[in-house]
Amino acid sequence: MLDRIKTEEVVYNLQVSIHTQVGMMKRALITGITGQDGSYLADLLLTQGYRVFGLVRRSSSGNVDRISHLSGTVEILSGDLLDQCSLMDAIAHAQPDEIYNLASQSYIPTSWTQPALTAEYTAIGVSRLLESIRRCKPDARFYQASSSEVFGQPDESPQTERTAFRPRNPYGVAKAYAHWMTVNYRQQYDLYACCGITYTHESPRRGSEFVFRKVTRAAAEIKLGLATGVKLGNLDAERDWCYAGDAVRAMWMMMQQEQADDYVIASGETHSVRELVECAFGCVDLDWEQYVSIDPTFYRPDESIKLIGKIDKIRHGLNWEPQYSFEHLVELMVDHDLKALHDRSL
Ligand code: NAP
Numbered sequence: 001m002l003d004r005i006k007t008e009e010v011v012y013n014l015q016v017s018i019h020t021q022v023g024m025m026k027r028a029l030i031t032g033i034t035g036q037d038g039s040y041l042a043d044l045l046l047t048q049g050y051r052v053f054g055l056v057r058r059s060s061s062g063n064v065d066r067i068s069h070l071s072g073t074v075e076i077l078s079g080d081l082l083d084q085c086s087l088m089d090a091i092a093h094a095q096p097d098e099i100y101n102l103a104s105q106s107y108i109p110t111s112w113t114q115p116a117l118t119a120e121y122t123a124i125g126v127s128r129l130l131e132s133i134r135r136c137k138p139d140a141r142f143y144q145a146s147s148s149e150v151f152g153q154p155d156e157s158p159q160t161e162r163t164a165f166r167p168r169n170p171y172g173v174a175k176a177y178a179h180w181m182t183v184n185y186r187q188q189y190d191l192y193a194c195c196g197i198t199y200t201h202e203s204p205r206r207g208s209e210f211v212f213r214k215v216t217r218a219a220a221e222i223k224l225g226l227a228t229g230v231k232l233g234n235l236d237a238e239r240d241w242c243y244a245g246d247a248v249r250a251m252w253m254m255m256q257q258e259q260a261d262d263y264v265i266a267s268g269e270t271h272s273v274r275e276l277v278e279c280a281f282g283c284v285d286l287d288w289e290q291y292v293s294i295d296p297t298f299y300r301p302d303e304s305i306k307l308i309g310k311i312d313k314i315r316h317g318l319n320w321e322p323q324y325s326f327e328h329l330v331e332l333m334v335d336h337d338l339k340a341l342h343d344r345s346l
Contacts, residue, residue, distance in 0.1 A: 032103030039066035081125030111171035122174035203244035204336035220337035223284035233298025243324035266309025
């Protein structure tokens, strides 16, 4: 495994040095650069020698915490998936070789309370982007962030690139539309357009509304005496979790191929919320049963179907696989949360 990682690194570094030597710095435009994945992808592309542009929508508070460390190294362009002209302007300005669409309304509960807005961002926004590419820069490569939520209530487990889509929430429906529009633009207009069907992926930059982060943060807070307990939903719910840094590496690799294609990006294994809790509290030497209580309002309507990705295609086709194990990821996040909370209290 380490040999393979080293080989990948050598290939990356070689590409960087070749691009730099012949003055061919690649240009990439990232939508959703202020999000978890966008910020990790920007980190990766900068180390690969890219000139990176990030599309950021206007907000009164300047929501750039996740990319503050990149100040001066990425070029921020103002734009919104709701606004076709702003997308065309951004593409015309950046002249990107690669466009990564990571922007979306990405929280499932909000997709039930704001289904129309979710469709505008997550579905129609992709139509706007594809049409902007077709008109302004048809030779640019395009990555669309699909989601395992397109499978919803799947016929089979694990799921592959050929598993039928049966989304069961407005977010999944919007992602299914975006996925098929991307495939259709590839077929109809011969664009290099590909979809990564990612399963849940986590990192220290993950929003605290997601259960993985909620648990690691709670373990750190309780250890530091900042909280006395945490309420969770179904501890038997299982997820296919991987590290966001691994996921963005897969996205980048998908964009370096001869032909565009769609891939499942996952860890290929599931763990229960109970395992997550045991592991996170174990990292801080606490007995989780004394601190965790169950709140049925956090239960999801149907947890019976197992969402788990089969990663044979990307493993064999692109030589990609996750480098972070589940335990390693939990440890990384608990350590990060402990340090961040400790620093904040100084
Ligand atoms: P995230 O942290 O929620 O980030 C979403 C990004 O989209 C933010 O930068 C947000 O900007 C931007 N955005 C939202 N609406 C926009 C609009 N109308 N115009 C322009 N930008 C807009 O999401 P993530 O975890 O990085 O996920 C990246 C992508 O992968 C998303 O498409 C998500 O649906 C998909 N995905 C994620 C996972 C996962 O586990 N993380 C799994 C499957 C699929 P603001 O900062 O202004 O809000």
